[in-house]
Amino acid sequence: MINQNILEDIAIEYGTPSYVFDIDELTKRIIKISDILGDDINLCYAMKANPFLVDSMKPLVGKFEVCSPGEFAICEREHIEMNRIVLSGVNKEKSDIEHVMDDCGGVGIYTIESLNQFAILNECASRRKITISVLLRVTSGNQFGLDEEVIEQLISDRAQYKYIDFKGIQCYSGTQKKKILQIEKEIDWLDGICSNLREKYGYEVRELEYGPGLPISYFEPNTDNDNFDMLQQFSDKLDGIRDKYEITLEMGRFMAATCGIYLSRIADLKTNNFQNYCIIDGGINHLNYYGQTMAMKLPKTDFIHMDSTNMHLTEKKDGIVPWNICGSLCTVADVIVKNLPLDNAQIGDMIIFYNVGAYSVTEGIYLFLSRKLPKILTYDSKNNIKLIRDDLSTDEINSRKL
Structure with a gap:
């Protein structure tokens, strides 16, 4: 972490209040996260956690989760390659999708949060005769994502959507999960959904994107805020599904907080x-x-x-x-x-x-x-x-x- 003498000099030269982001600490942490998880795991930065780190994240992660037109505009200014963007968000406006497809050549993958979103994306792709890759977001019991029954409906009818490549499943259920047991149960649940789609509809999930919501320790007396022991337990749990899917882990707080x-x-x-x-x-x-x-x-x-x-x-x-x-x-x-x-x-x-x-x-x-x-x-x-x-x-x- 930055020497206090340097922080004092910053305060004198630039004034307060100020934020200072330690890029050395950021780099060291993400390298350690990647080492624990393994090279076969894709890291996706949820940029809502801190958009000012997008440029610094370019060499450290493979993907960027974008949840609003404003965040997408930041990625455009930062020259993020479009194939690295996961276009997420509970409200995708048609005009924004058209901008992404017409002016930017589309993005790497789109998440589906509702049947209405699916209809918009399908219409935009069909009109342009371009195939887009999508992840179906499964709800964890809130306003985000789709019920499992709706996912089954889309998968069972997938042959009629010529320009939609159903690549896989996405899920994020919350942040600051204190117990590894909750995360392990969610992995089993998602693996079960994928198995059900294969058995009932002959559909093979190729990509599983998951936001584990690993915790950061903010308060005394526990100042050990790396939580790498829990990350190792999580990595061990992933061993059971590594060979089944391309796994993308979406994280924001766990990457950026420290x-x-x-x-x-x-x-x-x-x-x-x-x-x-x-x-x-x-x-x-x-x-x-x-x-x-x-x-x-x-x-x-x-x-x-x-x-x-x-x-x-x-x-x-x-x-x-x-x-x-x-x-x-x-x-x-x-x-x-x-x-x-x-x-x-x-x-x-x-x-x-x-x-x-x-x-x-x-x-x-x-x-x-x-x-x-x-x-x-x-x-x-x-x-x-x-x-x-x-x-x-x-x-x-x-x-x-x-």
Whole structure:
């Protein structure tokens, strides 16, 4: 992980709040994931976790899951090869599909989430007389995907769809699964669906795309956030089906979370009703720890004293003191963590939040109160620091055009 001296230099040069994505950490992690799973497993990056990592992911994964027209536009700008894109998403608009087919030559594979989606894709492909590969997404009991009966219907009628190549099955049932048993049961369930399609309809599933939802450990006291033991158990389970299908594993959080760092400096300190409050220049609009409960859990953090002259009157508290870390939003909900011990905290000091490489950068309530979006930087030992997005004002988005 990036040396604290480097993070201090970044904060001084570029300001806070800022995200810093450690590309060395990202690369090391994905290589380790690939080594455990084996060369026969395709890795697919769910770019919704962090679209700013798409360029860095190019040499590390084989595919990119795209779930919206905006994400597809990012892939176009990043020059992602179209045959590496899995075009997913619960709402596929006809105009967007036409753009993909007419202007981009189509993509590697399309997922099917409903009969309506299938009809749109079939119509667009048939009109152009091009064959497209599809994965039928099986639902796990929510608004996503198809019932098994609908999948059987499509497979039984597959001969009448001249321009649809039914390549296989796709499933994603959720994130942060704590027990390997749930994942193992899902593998058995999906393998059973494939066996049923073969026995009843003579259809051979060629590709199985699965999102395992492996967990990341965000909170103390468990700061061992690699979860590679569970990954190894998962890999062992895959041994039973490796020879049956081409397996693609779609992951976002598990790949990206550990490479992200969020830098924020203390803007104010005070004590109200015997509670110590530390106001930082960031907030919950920038930080999102999955599983945080009323700010009671302690995420992995570091604290750095910065060289600054504090000319303001402040209630100085010497020694290690628990602080409620609150952001700059004018809402009582903007509490990031309660009772975080800080040693001789002063205005201008910096708190470093780790494991924010997934979702925080795009999932926060960014437009609330029209505060600026943070700078985004990447770091690696060869190219050092790159500013890949400056801070952005949101007041124009939040007001009518005059």
